[in-house]
Amino acid sequence: MAGVPAFAAVRPPGHHATADEAMGFCLLNNVVIAARAALDEFGLARVLIVDWDVHHGNGTQDLVEREPRIRYVSLHQWPLYPGTGRADERGVGNVFNVPRSPGLPRATYVADLDHAVARATDGWIPELILISAGFDAMAGDPLAGFTLEPEDYALWLRSWRGLGAPIASVLEGGYVPARIRLAAAAHLAALL
Numbered sequence: 001m002a003g004v005p006a007f008a009a010v011r012p013p014g015h016h017a018t019a020d021e022a023m024g025f026c027l028l029n030n031v032v033i034a035a036r037a038a039l040d041e042f043g044l045a046r047v048l049i050v051d052w053d054v055h056h057g058n059g060t061q062d063l064v065e066r067e068p069r070i071r072y073v074s075l076h077q078w079p080l081y082p083g084t085g086r087a088d089e090r091g092v093g094n095v096f097n098v099p100r101s102p103g104l105p106r107a108t109y110v111a112d113l114d115h116a117v118a119r120a121t122d123g124w125i126p127e128l129i130l131i132s133a134g135f136d137a138m139a140g141d142p143l144a145g146f147t148l149e150p151e152d153y154a155l156w157l158r159s160w161r162g163l164g165a166p167i168a169s170v171l172e173g174g175y176v177p178a179r180i181r182l183a184a185a186a187h188l189a190a191l192l
Helices: 030-040 058-064 106-121 150-163 177-191
Strands: 006-008 047-051 070-077 095-100 128-133 167-171
Touching (some): 006 177, 030 047, 030 058, 047 058, 047 106, 047 150, 070 106, 095 106, 106 150, 128 150, 150 177
Parallel strands (some): 006 167, 047 070, 128 167
């Protein structure tokens, strides 16, 4: 836990996987495994998970919603698979869901997720930020209808670096390889 930014370009993705079920292309919940290791093996007290994949991370929420040392923020399209992630799903006060309609101006999505992260960290400063970095919320992705562009991911990272916690991200969804490449490059440039 040296505080060095990290990006794990892994496959398969993980945020739909629960403790006892693989689903949505996901076998293991990579960010939750990392969060638990940070808490239980490295002795951290607070981990923030931010999920910007266009699909709600139902597995992540299921695995952390009763764990007050973890806060989970998810911006996702509603309605869309897996059909979870309503704003009133709050766990033990540690879940911050931001369900949004497709086709909104990208500035709306950027501001809404940034605001949710600000609410989640108000009076609760994370010692580690883990990002479920799904790039399927970009304009043109065939499975959804968000309008984000690669530079939006960089905007978020630059904002959250101000929290002072190390940031590590794990690749989740994205179904247009050329767009994933652009978003990942913008993401990495801001991460480093």
